[in-house]
Amino acid sequence: MTKYQRITGMLDVLFDDQPYWRYILEKIRQTTDLFGYNRIDTPLLEQANLFIRGVGEGTDIVEKEMYIFEDRDGDYLALRPEFTAGIMRAYIENGMHTLPTPLRVWTVGPLFRHERPQAGRYRQHSQFDIEVIGERDPAVDVEVISLAWHLFTRLGFYGLRLYINSTGCPQCKPKYIQILVDYFSQFADKLPPNDQMRLKKNPLRILDSKEEATQPLLEDAPHITDHLCEECDTHFTKLKGYLEAINRTYIVDYRIVRGLDYYTKTVFEIKADGLGSQDTICGGGRYDGLIEELGGQPTPGIGFGSGIERYVIALRHLGITPPEEPFPKVTVSYLGEIAKLEALKLAESLREAHIGAQFTPGDRSFKAQLKAANRINAKFSIIMGENEVQVGQATVRDMENSEQTSVKLTEVVHWLTERL
RNA sequence: GCGGCUAUGGCUCAAUGGUAGAGCAUCUGGUUGUGGCCCAGAAGGUUGUGGGUUCGAGCCCCACUAGUCGCCCCA
Structure with missing residues (x-):
């Protein structure tokens, strides 16, 4: 494998x-x-x-x-x-x-x-x-x-x-151990092999033994708190x-x-x-x-x-679920090489503004880019295409209700800050 | 160190000893620039490893390795 x-x-x-x-x-x-x-x-x-x-x-x-x-x-x-x-x-x-x-x-x-x-x-x-x-x-x-x-x-x-x-x-402690050894030695023949070994090596360990045969003997075993x-x-x-x-x-x-x-x-x-x-x-x-x-x-x-x-x-x-990991609420999508440059710049400025952004690399289809936005549960996806580059605006898509708004490139950070 | 159970695509699992499959996930397409639902397609496996039995082994046997649960012990 x-x-x-x-x-x-x-x-x-x-x-x-x-x-x-x-x-x-x-x-x-x-x-x-x-x-x-x-x-x-x-x-x-x-x-x-x-x-x-x-x-x-x-x-x-x-x-x-x-x-x-x-x-x-x-x-x-x-x-x-x-x-x-x-x-x-x-x-x-x-x-x-x-x-x-x-x-x-x-x-x-x-x-x-x-x-x-x-x-x-x-x-x-x-x-x-x-x-x-x-x-x-x-x-x-x-x-x-x-x-x-x-x-x-x-x-x-x-x-x-x-x-x-x-x-x-x-x-x-040593005195108690001796008392414990004396106690269990009386029943040495009743102790399972595991506990017989403990009796010799580490008598205290008999106390938390899970052996069934030992359990009744533990009832009357001396407690350290009495010694x-x-x-x-x-x-x-x-x-x-x-x-x-x-x-x-x-x-x-x-x-x-x-x-x-x-x-x-x-x-x-x-x-x-x-x-x-x-x-x-x-x-x-x-x-x-x-x-x-x-x-x-x-x-x-x-x-x-x-x-x-x-x-x-x-x-x-217990069914206790921790809070979700924070993830950027915005993705930046692009169509074409020229728009890609603008999209990269936009993503960078969103990170500088502590809004955060995820950029989908690889020149994937626009559909794939929106899919990626959906997958990370983004609230907005910013769309940069040739049209947007020409007029100096970005299309901001609200991923919840699919509404799209044109926002000046210089205003995008401000626009998003108000809505996130 | 000892014992039980388990091991098949990334994940969850199928496959009377006779051609290894499905669902999910991934990618692509259905829309010259629009996600979730749906449909189609693609990619993805020397069935943990090594032996053995057999005409033939994912399947049976052995060993090893790993996982898992338990013992010892410990958080």
Whole structure:
């Protein structure tokens, strides 16, 4: 068939999707403006070690999903699989700790993970991401969640669910994991192979297992929220109180365990309908140890990533249609070579006047030119023929009622401005 | 990395193992300078790739590739 094809898991965003993207990016800007966040853009490529260190060596992302390669200088580079590590690198490298605290940033762009593609999951996908650096107050946890919620409301989403949990800290998390292992070890023989493996490798993952046999065992499984240290417990309690204060309904879901090593305390997810099995539209949490881990001063942080492709799927599912892309309301048609010159000039002056115009090239039949005007839903088509050139006038055809008016060439811009 | 389903013009799909078609879209014409509706015509395919079975394969078998949905995991 075709000689070249898309790389697996990477999408062409075609015209039918573009209005959604434009709409989404507009709403993102409005929302970040509303909350006072600064945009930051970091490179798509980083030293591979940044992610190995930042995201965690044992994580799936690092272990089997990173696009990693050696460049011409022999350095190991990786296509970024997530935003946070790169932004923290930028924060440290640019001495951004001297900026007013907390530092609030946002970004949007492509990320790369070599996973098996599926509905709502692509090897190259785009995320909207925000990070707040330098503040431990759970009030910023709430701010971050609120920002996501504002965006989704603006986009027109409904039926979303907010799930929160705490993953504790280096003090209490390991103790809880031990308690969890002890609990599931009693039922080791009842666990499906999948979860037996998790019990050994990553016990927390059993909590969000979809294995049927595991479900009854989860009923009585110990919850981390009952085993938090005092600091984490206070943080979680305040978080819930603040969420209630702003009337943000939440569900405490002790089964939320996020896949990245750096999370501490607050973790959260927002889910939407209509996405198939990949229904998380926003996921994030606090990472109070990450910046120090990457070589900076001990600094707390919190953020989330949110998948734009999933927004598009969800918007479609909910029947939310973005505004149409603006398109010129005027076309310029011509008959003959002399008139073509005038038509070109006219089209150019309409663009300079910010009216915009589309010119049909190729010396097509007049019929074809009007057809093209019709196709883009033009309100007017300006007709230039030999007759018009001779008398220095253009014929302006109203495409809705087919009425034609003669307008002096020098008056065309003015005439159209009054009617558009 | 594992599993189910799928693969025919740009798109959506037809074609008892026997000459690959339709609709939509595109272009042209029906009007020496007039769009939408209608009519006519043209262009567009080595049936995803490679093997095999058969007198003969779009159709049956195998492998690969890609898509899709799911698992793992995640946005």
